[in-house]
Amino acid sequence: MDATATRRFRTLFISDVHLGSKAARADLLIDFLRLHEAETIYLVGDIVDGWRLKRSWHWPQSHNDVVQKLLRKARKGARIVYVPGNHDEFLRDFPGEHFGGVEVRQSAVHTTADGRRLLVMHGDEFDVVVRNARLIAYLGDWAYDAAIAVNLVFNRVRRAFGFPYWSFSSWAKLKVKNAVAFIGAFEAALAAEAKRQGCDGVVCGHIHHAEIGRRGEVEYANTGDWVESCTAIGERDDGSLELIRWAETVAVPAIGRRRPVTTAPSLADADLEAA
Template identity: 40%
Template sequence: MKTQFKTIVISDIHLGTKGSKAKEVVRFLKKYRCENLILNGDIIDGWQLKKSGVWKRKHTRFFNRILKMIDNDDTKVYYLRGNHDDFLDQVLPLKVGNLSILKDMMYESCGKKYYILHGDVFDSITTNLRWVAYLGDIGYTFLLWLNRLINHYRRKKGLPYYSLSQYVKGKVKSAVSYIDKYEKELAIMAKTKGCDGIICGHIHKAESRTIDGIEYLNSGDWVETMSALAEDYEGNWQLIYYNEIDFGNNGVDDSKIVPLHEKESYAAVSFQKPNDDLELPPFRF
């Protein structure tokens, strides 16, 4: 029997690019069931598809998997737009059956309220200097290409997957500083909206930390880390990494799951739009 979660959050799959781990995310979604699936931005990479990206059958299979989850498990799917799939702005908001396409959302569960958004709204480069963002995207694409070559060699040697880009992010001081500021700005946003926590993606770095009393959760990505956030029926959030899942058994190897919170009493899950009258805090990079 499949492991049942209350809510699963995944982001940054970047379908349409060579680096997208489409097969892996489909395999992941086949292993688990959930009441709510939140696709938190950059699921389709419209930027790359306009240039050199290619849509493959494995990318279509991802959406076939989503449709099966809706039909077979009555899963409610929430697709939040990111900066790479900003073409969704043309149809927002949209609801068709169990599928909703939104800019952002509020998530209430077990007495806590979380603001969920992709996170690019706090990226001043992406928001204000689009040409610089595209230039950075080219460099990042090259880094992923190099990463594929390295891991092709490692597979032949029987070595595990290694993320070169994650290593670079952890070593370059400017990248570390950027990520730290990004997380703090999002925590300020959550506090401004009266939330207990914030759930995001965008920077391809799975994370759980408490910032000034606010729970900061990042689901990571399916290009480098292959990670997701999952919530059980007692309100406990977990980070699950694809490379640490035992696909030979039903469920997850508990020793490989990163527990995020202590258990809480169960409460109904509810969804609602955030209050539009609340102003965003100033972006201060």
């Protein structure tokens, strides 16, 4: 596959960009948006990181470029739906409003090309910590920032010895028992909500763990994030979903560094076993 060729999808789902944070990989998202077109783009929460912007202002030109790129797509006819998350919850006060052609919705139901109904929501509504213990959530957010900073230094050392990028936080999510239990409970809760609303599947974000699979009778798709994994979900013309791992496609060895494309692995659907 030519990683420099434009790909067209019926729908794209993107979440957890965290513009306003130093960890946001805006440069890679700009490349992704430049090389991907879609009739509809769902922004599935935490696109702007209001929590971090309240602590300290960080908004480089690349973050502004992401916003401008999305607005340009809206002007060219793409439908863009913004479903806010917990980090950009200030937008939840404006359901139904349009900003520069971007529609704000609390949640949405997307109908695929083959007629399936997918519930689109960020997912923090089913995170007990975020809902019931805001202080703990803020502390957890600070700890995640610290982990990203440590990971950056660690990968600079790895790169100096010729090793590829490695994500400590992603590894920990799959190895730490409590994290695995949380992911499983989160996925089950989202699947149950989709079924309750009469939907065939759910597309969400929030936990920064990209995946496509089934949870019982419900199709579960998590868009991942643009802090570490740089992933998105695409709906093809036949209605099937594809997990796009952009950082792997463009062969990114570490945060903030990009090497020339040599080979591009196939972007196959992920159907991982439930935790």
